[in-house]
Structure formats: structure tokens, C-alpha cells
Amino acid sequence: MFGPQVPTVTVPEIADDTYLLDVREDDEWAAGHAPGAHHLPMMELPSRLAEVPTDRDVAVICRSGGRSAQVVAYLVRNGWEQVRNVEGGMGEWAAAGRPVVGGDGQPGRVL
Template identity: 65%
Template sequence: MFAANIPSVTATEVPADAYLLDVREPDEWTAGHAPGAHHLPMMEVPARMSEIPTDADVVVVCRSGGRSGQVVGYLMNNGWDNVRNLDGGMRQWAAAGRPLASEDGQPARVV
């Protein structure tokens, strides 16, 4: 479960200019992701933290909010104060009618 101190945002509250960090696995990303999102699988975050902005609104997303919540906690413990978890993840993003894009030529979907 989430620690109470993990800041979150709902799909409808994500600012248009937010840096959307998708930490799902490559097959999940290929099937469907938010247009303009940045793909960085969760297990690669420690080695690639320099790619994550410290001076912009960062919203971390996975399928349902569990993995992204862990990444938000990890980043906060490493000095990021600009990160929030997407409450409900890509499932909630899709349910809210937010746009999806796919990389495999199939209709975009959350897997």
C-alpha cells in the first residue's frame, strides 16, 4: 500500500504541461500510453534518474498506481519535490477519457 505521504493527482487534474513519466514495462507502453509521455521502465529509474526533471511538474504513471507510487517515493527520498503519482494509473487515465496512443498499429489500450 501507499505511504500517506505520497502526493497524487487524478487523471483529470494532470496539467497539460506536466512531464508524464510512464514506468510500465515495454509491452504495456507499446499497447497504449499517454501522448507525449516519457517511457522509463521502473527498474531503470535508479540508473536513469538524471533524465527526470527536477524543475517541472512530474506525474509518474503505471497501470494502476502501485509501481508509480513506489517510484514517487523513491524519487522523493532522493531529493525530488516535484513528483506526484497518477491516482489509478493508466486505467483511470483511460476511464477519464484522456487520450491514448499505441506503438504497434493496434488501437491503443491499457494492458
């Protein structure tokens, strides 16, 4: 579906020091995201590529894994090596019992 298989990571495999890149839209981010994640909507990626680190592990997450897989494929084509798609996205993140916070700092939910 996405051409070459994109590298993936499962929620339990994500280390605490991994750069978590959330590529969902603003309303999805505001409703609930992983604490410490970095928000960069998918459509803004080409103009904000410099914000994505190249010197550490990057895990890309969206709601279910589709958009993030496209972003990972794009980053790999542009020279990123330490980048992985989060399998199952934020749905899997929440299901695994990982914290989700809203834009106001209160407990959030996954849209």
C-alpha cells in the same frame, strides 16, 4: 502500505505541461500509452535518474498506481519535490477519456 503517504494527482488535475513519466514495462507501453508521455521502466529508474526533470511538475503513471507510487516515494527520497503519483494509473486515464496511443501511433489499449 508505502510508508508515508505519497503525493498524488488525479487525471483531470494533470496540466498539459506536466512531465508524464510512464514506468510500465515495454510491452505495456507498446500496447498503449498517453501521447507525450516519457517511458522509463521502473527497474531502469536508478540508472536513468538524470532523465527525470527536477524543475517542473512530474506525474508518474503505471497501470493502476502501485508501481508509480513506489517510484514517487523513491524520487521524493532522492530530492524531487514536484512529483506526484497518478491516482488510478492508465486505467483511470483511459476511463477519463484521455487519449491512449500504441507504439505504432494507432489507438492503443491499456494492458
